[in-house]
Amino acid sequence: MTTPRVVVVGSINMDLVSYSERIPRIGETVLGERFLMVPGGKGANQAVAAARLGAQVILLGAAGTDSHGEQLLRHLQESGIDISHIKKGTTSTGVALINVDIRGNNQIVVVPGANFSLTIRDLEEREQIFANADVVVLQLEIALEVVGKAIEIAGRYKKPVILNPAPAQDLPDQWLGQVDYLIPNEHEALLLGGSPDNNYAALREKIKQVLLVTRGERGALYSTGEAVEIIPAFKVKVVDTTAAGDAFIGGFSVALAEKKPLKEAIIFANAVAALSVGKEGAQTSLPRRQEVEQFIRGDQS
Known part of the structure; x- marks a missing residue:
């Protein structure tokens, strides 16, 4: 089978993660139990997820020239991702401040930093990358006009576009009409x-092809306009849900690039997400292909 080619346009962050019994309410201070500093950013997470599942991945994004940026780029390269097109921004590398409670629930604040230095021109200069892709993956932790340009360029080359509309914000209907797979949470x-x-x-009526709503332990709902179906989630012990959505997107993008049928692609993505919530951190929790395939076979046997 030909190696799937996935292009991810998105964010690169350092995640600063605190673990406590519960997430503090407004104005409240709670004592934390542990602290971790781990690679993150929705774009980078989804890129690493896809790479660990066997895809050839190019990440288009931006990082600062600070120590966070150096660590993150080194980690991405070690994860097998092509980082040759990542822009070096003049501001600090993006960070995400993440609180995780005893049940694995999280609360996140993202400070974009260098992520917003990626421009429309940067994408135009790298248009051939889109032409060679099997799938283009997008999120919303970079400037919105850059997301719009990525959708436009991918459409020009008739490449399937996966848009994960996170963090949540209003989007032009014109964009949604060009998106093949919109994958929001509830x-x-x-x-x-x-x-x-x-x-x-x-919402489904606004989208070009498929709406796929991730619903945590209640599985994923997908609608093609002709049919609506719920694909159950795998039952696992939850440790940290931070990367669950990104793991799902990475898994789905690889399955789609491999031309798997839609339902099979969702089951595969559900398995990737399920394995990710059993470990701490974002990129540190993302599983490899063999682990996912063994998990699916074991669950269905």
């Missing part, structure tokens, strides 16, 4: 105008 789907009362029909 909160993001509501903000974009969907409702669980009618299986997010109003």
Whole structure:
């Protein structure tokens, strides 16, 4: 089988993670139990997830020239990702401040930093990368106009676009009409105008092909316009949900690039996400291909 080629346009962050019994309320201070500093950023997470699953991955993004940036670029390269097109920004590398409670729930604040130095021109100068891709993956931790340009360029070359609309924010309907696979969580789907009362029909109508709503332990709901189906989640012990969504996107992008049928691709992505929540951290929790395939075979045997 030909190695799938995945292009990710997105963020590169250092995650500063605290673990405590519960997440503090507004104005409250709680004592934490542990602290970790680990590689993150939705773009980088999804790129690493795809690379560990066997894809050839190019990441288009930006990092600062500070120590965080140096560590992150070294880690990405060691993860097998092509970092030759990552821009060196003049501001500090992006960071995410993450609080995780005893049940694995999290609360996140992202400070974009250098991520917002990636420009439309940067993408235009790298247009051939899109032309050679099997799948293009996007999120919203970079400047929105850059996301729009990536959708436009991918469409020009008829490449499938996966958009993970996180962090949640309003998006132009024109964009959604060019997105092949929109993959929000329930909160993001509501903000974009969907409702669980009618299986997010109003949102599905805006999308080019498939709406896929991730719902944590309740599995994933997908709608093609002709059918709505729920793919159950795998049952696992939850340690940290920080990277679950990014693991799902990475898994789905690889399955899609490998031309797997939609339902099979979602099951594969569910397995990748399930394995990620059993470990701490973002990129540190992302599984490799053999682990995922063994997990699926074991669960279904």
